[in-house]
Amino acid sequence: MLVFAVSDKGGTGRSITSCNIVYRRALAGHDACYVDFDFGSPTAGSIFQITGAGRGVVEGGLHSYFGAGNAIVEEPRRINVWSESARGSLRRRPPGAGRLTLIPGDRDGAEFPPDPDALDRCVRLFLRLEEEFELCLVDLSAGRSYATQLVLQATATPALRNVVSRWLVFHRWTRQHIPAAAGLAFGRDGIVDVGVRTGHDERRLRDAIRFVRTAVVDPGSSDLAGLRAAQIAWLLDCHQDLLELAARHRVGRSALLGSVPLDPVLQWREQLLSDDDVFARDVANRETIAAFDDLARKLTDPVVWESP
Amino acid sequence: MLVLGEVQTAMLMHAEAASPPLAEQVLALVCGERVRTSHRPIGYAASPETYTGVDCPIPLRSGGTLRGVGTLAGRGTLTGGRVLQGSVTARITRSPDGRRRPWSHYLSHPGVVETIGRVDPAGIAEAHLLTEPASSTLEMGAVCRRLLVRVQQSPHLNQKSPFVAHRTTLRWAAETGTGPDDERVRFTVEDDGVRTLRLVIGAAEACDVIAVCEDVALHDWLLTVLLATVERSRIGAGEPAGVVDRLRPAVDHILHLWMPAARLNRDVMGVWERLERRPGLSRQWDNEVRRVRDQIATAAVLLNLRRAGEGGVATLDGSR
Known part of the structure; x- marks a missing residue:
């Protein structure tokens, strides 16, 4: 299955949430792979804490594969996170876990202009990953990018038409982010608009899009017990407003995949949350890991992906 | 050559x-x-x-x-x-x-x-x-x-x-x-x-040499896929029904394909004979296949016992 992660604005927590979803999937015994299509800023290596690849690999990454690096390569480099992460708790594959692979960009790589050969290469790459991985999560850069257009073209080709593709649109739970996310999905030059122009069926593509809310403050949470009654009432009002706003923009409950709560560990240090961070070190919240697990599970839950 | x-x-x-x-x-x-x-x-x-x-x-x-x-x-x-x-x-x-x-x-x-x-x-x-x-x-x-x-x-x-x-x-x-x-x-x-x-x-x-190398690659792949499937099935740690569910793809698509040296010329049969002595690919394969079948048989017995237990008959661990 191919999953594309997009967001209209930067700083939504798209990459960090995506990395954690891939990680939870691998822990559950599935072969999972994270593909860094954020060509302007290929920094997924730092989330997986790969030494020497924090800002992309020196050579042979995705930029080189697409002919935008120093030398063109036939296959982009694969990094086995279980053996190459600098973090002790990641470096041993737990028994029964699947493969956890990162396909990084090139260091100091940049967005590149459209190229006719890129589409062919993109199709070959996705077909190969579909053959070898149960989940292949492709992280696209924020906003309307060439990379987004490229993957929409690729998934519309006959070779990939039968492969299940799904879209996750990440947005923060604010007045500014909700309409922006809706615009990216359904607005002009958004995913559906570009997709239909590249040959996708509009209905099918719409049904393959779900939203993920990030850094959400739950007004009912016990963590807010210290707030004054007036503050809580105000939060509840805001939350209600946002729910109505989301429904108006068709980003409401039926299109929602899940929410990730606000977690200080994610805000200050973008990293994978291990069970160790929650239970042994007690720095991260149990709810955050539960949210990642929930998202990872729902990616393949047929009930969630029925037509809304 | x-x-x-x-x-x-x-x-x-x-x-x-x-x-x-x-x-x-x-x-x-x-x-x-x-x-x-x-x-x-x-x-x-x-x-x-x-x-x-x-x-x-x-x-x-x-x-x-x-x-x-x-x-x-x-x-x-x-x-x-x-x-x-x-x-x-x-x-x-x-x-x-x-x-x-x-x-x-x-x-x-x-x-x-x-x-x-x-x-x-x-x-x-x-x-x-x-x-x-x-x-x-x-x-x-x-x-x-x-x-x-x-x-x-x-x-x-x-x-x-x-x-x-x-x-x-x-x-x-x-x-x-x-x-x-x-x-x-x-x-x-x-x-x-x-x-x-x-x-x-x-x-x-040359054509016989190529055939034997392709045959070794094929059987090594089958063995690799089977070993990965068995490892992921969490034998001994997961619920028997879940274990069998995870082993099923191997049973459905892989187990019947093992047939070393099926189409080889006599000149290169010696290569397989040596490989069977060491490292012994068929030995490892047979062992894993037995393990898969034992798991399926055990799961079937456990399921029967559980059903019988629901009818009031004692189960393996003595519960009802």
Whole structure:
């Protein structure tokens, strides 16, 4: 299955949430792979804490594969996170876990202009990953990018038409982010608009899009017990407003995949949350890991992906 | 004679095992040429040979290189309608006059790469097996990948694998024509799905050598896939029904394909015999298959006991 992660604005927590979803999937015994299509800023290596690849690999990454690096390569480099992460708790594959692979960009790589050969290469790459991985999560850069257009073209080709593709649109739970996310999905030059122009069926593509809310403050949470009654009432009002706003923009409950709560560990240090961070070190919240697990599970839950 | 080769083995991206007519359609890689098929003792189809011109440096064990010019022979094969292989080979010979000749000469010797300079067969063979996983001698890996992708993206397939399986790459080098006392077979398993096979054997035709190497690659892949499936099934840790569910793809799609040396010529049977002595691929396979069947039998018994327990009869652990 191919999953594309997009967001209209930067700083939504798209990459960090995506990395954690891939990680939870691998822990559950599935072969999972994270593909860094954020060509302007290929920094997924730092989330997986790969030494020497924090800002992309020196050579042979995705930029080189697409002919935008120093030398063109036939296959982009694969990094086995279980053996190459600098973090002790990641470096041993737990028994029964699947493969956890990162396909990084090139260091100091940049967005590149459209190229006719890129589409062919993109199709070959996705077909190969579909053959070898149960989940292949492709992280696209924020906003309307060439990379987004490229993957929409690729998934519309006959070779990939039968492969299940799904879209996750990440947005923060604010007045500014909700309409922006809706615009990216359904607005002009958004995913559906570009997709239909590249040959996708509009209905099918719409049904393959779900939203993920990030850094959400739950007004009912016990963590807010210290707030004054007036503050809580105000939060509840805001939350209600946002729910109505989301429904108006068709980003409401039926299109929602899940929410990730606000977690200080994610805000200050973008990293994978291990069970160790929650239970042994007690720095991260149990709810955050539960949210990642929930998202990872729902990616393949047929009930969630029925037509809304 | 020195022959170098690379075989990449993968799962065909199609929901069902390919029927013989479908196998012929997807392997029709050269217009107007026939796909070879056989049905006994196992379904098998091989694409027509494809040729790729090369003029590249061949690495040597000493660290230097030698210029090689000629053509690589490649083909795609499908076994049991399920296991897809891309196989690329080069017979290495020395150019008689040590000069680069016009392409017409190389095209009249398909599958042969001539070296300009002295040939050290053992040195070329060892260097071929030692290349980094990402690169390969004469770009054989890239030619293999191209063959596989041409088949996998065929419009006749639905691109839906029954389950995902890691690809494996077998790099092999064979020297033939040695005396019976000097025969050697060395098979190694490296990281990231790379395997190497070094053969030093007596008189044998190149086509038979290629066939035995493809056969070893096929069976090593089957074993690798089965071992990965058993490891993920969480035997002993998960619920029996869940364990059986995770083992099922292997039972449905893999277990019936094990048939070492099914189509080999007598000259190369010795290679399999040595591999069966050490490392003993069939021994490991049989062991794992027994383990899978034991798990399924145990799960069935437990399920029956649980049902009986619900009817009031005592279960294994004494509960009701």
